[in-house]
Amino acid sequence: MKKINLKDLSLAEMENLTKECGEKPFRACQVFEWIFQKDICNIHEMTNLPLKLRDSLNKIAFLSHLTIANKRISKDGTIKYLFELEDGKRIESVLIPGRKRLTLCISSQVGCKLNCSFCLTGKGGFVRNLKHSEIIDQILSVRREIKSSQQAHNSEAGDITNVVLMGMGEPLDNYENVIKSIKTMVSPYGLKIPARRITLSTSGLIPEITRLGDENLKIKLAVSLNASDNETRDKIMPVNRRYPLERLMKTLKDYPLPHGSRITIEYVMIKGINDTLEDASRLSIILRGLKCKINLIPFNNFEGSNLEAPLYNNVEEFQQLLISKHYTAIVRKSKGADICAACGQLRTGSRVK
Numbered sequence: 001m002k003k004i005n006l007k008d009l010s011l012a013e014m015e016n017l018t019k020e021c022g023e024k025p026f027r028a029c030q031v032f033e034w035i036f037q038k039d040i041c042n043i044h045e046m047t048n049l050p051l052k053l054r055d056s057l058n059k060i061a062f063l064s065h066l067t068i069a070n071k072r073i074s075k076d077g078t079i080k081y082l083f084e085l086e087d088g089k090r091i092e093s094v095l096i097p098g099r100k101r102l103t104l105c106i107s108s109q110v111g112c113k114l115n116c117s118f119c120l121t122g123k124g125g126f127v128r129n130l131k132h133s134e135i136i137d138q139i140l141s142v143r144r145e146i147k148s149s150q151q152a153h154n155s156e157a158g159d160i161t162n163v164v165l166m167g168m169g170e171p172l173d174n175y176e177n178v179i180k181s182i183k184t185m186v187s188p189y190g191l192k193i194p195a196r197r198i199t200l201s202t203s204g205l206i207p208e209i210t211r212l213g214d215e216n217l218k219i220k221l222a223v224s225l226n227a228s229d230n231e232t233r234d235k236i237m238p239v240n241r242r243y244p245l246e247r248l249m250k251t252l253k254d255y256p257l258p259h260g261s262r263i264t265i266e267y268v269m270i271k272g273i274n275d276t277l278e279d280a281s282r283l284s285i286i287l288r289g290l291k292c293k294i295n296l297i298p299f300n301n302f303e304g305s306n307l308e309a310p311l312y313n314n315v316e317e318f319q320q321l322l323i324s325k326h327y328t329a330i331v332r333k334s335k336g337a338d339i340c341a342a343c344g345q346l347r348t349g350s351r352v353k
């Protein structure tokens with residue numbers, strides 16, 4: 001019989017399993033704490049569980065472990081982690097230090113189906129969805145790594161404060177596993193990350209955005225927009241042919257935002273494609289009535305791409321026009337460009353979407 005990976009179970013599934021082993025449901029919370037808070041490697045380390053339960057679990061289950069295959073550190077402190085999965089496929093996560101936060105950008109798929117022209121991940125096509133365990137293990141592995149390097153240097157750099165689902169893959173295209181993972185992240189028995197510190201970024205899958213709103217998870221939503229008209233968006237984001245801008249805007253305006261929250265509009269600026277003042281003006285019109293802030297991200301070049309970064313002046317004028325229309329518009333300087341960890345530059349992943 002194939003053993004179950006305990007890290008693939010939701011709390012409800014864990015309760016069923018402990019019940020099947022003849023134990024009360026509260027044991028599931030204890031198992032969850034051992035796995036996701038104490039980050040144990042071995043079922044027998046769960047010392048507050050009856051030996052009988054540990055033995056039963058050991059017979060039918062195991063705990064996966066995601067090892068860091070490579071790590072690169074940028075001049076600006078950004079760290080890119082490369083993970084090898086059990087089937088040999090590779091994914092990346094990026095740790096981005098800020099003044100008061102430590103943000104981990106994680107992947108949700110190996111590859112991506114959506115083929116956005118400014119993104120390296122899209123170029124490689126889709127391989128497979130990540131499992132719940134593989135999504136959560138990115139956070140656990142990086143946490144473990146931070147802790148051990150702090151111990152080695154006797155320093156206190158702190159823990160991961162924010163998680164963004166903006167790495168390789170479209171999170172809403174792996175809906176079930178991503179939602180289950182977010183529930184584990186926010187669970188008081190799981191990773192205990194406040195929902196407001198988790199951001200899910202999507203290219204605009206309309207039915208799944210609506211479904212996400214119905215989940216009432218209170219996480220933040222970011223949308224990779226990158227164009228203000230269908231013609232341009234069709235060219236750089238083929239998903240727009242399925243879900244055109246006017247439908248996407250209506251969905252976003254109807255989205256039940258948590259109190260005080262705004263949708264982040266990601267706009268990758270590409271020279272000669274979407275970086276003119278006309279683009280900025282159209283953008284200000286289509287966003288009217290949407291509670292949002294806009295992140296302007298100058299395109300990061302990668303090998304084999306025929307797109308170019310915008311001129312500095314164009315970015316500034318674009319931003320000023322949006323500000324003059326009373327939008328919050330921030331130019332995001334991509335971190336980690338020297339180690340190919342900046343937006344759109346991940347070898348096996350993208351942080352743009």
Ligand code: SF4
Binds near residue numbers: 352
């Ligand atoms: S930007 Fe996101 S949705 Fe588009 S190809 Fe890259 S990973 Fe996929």
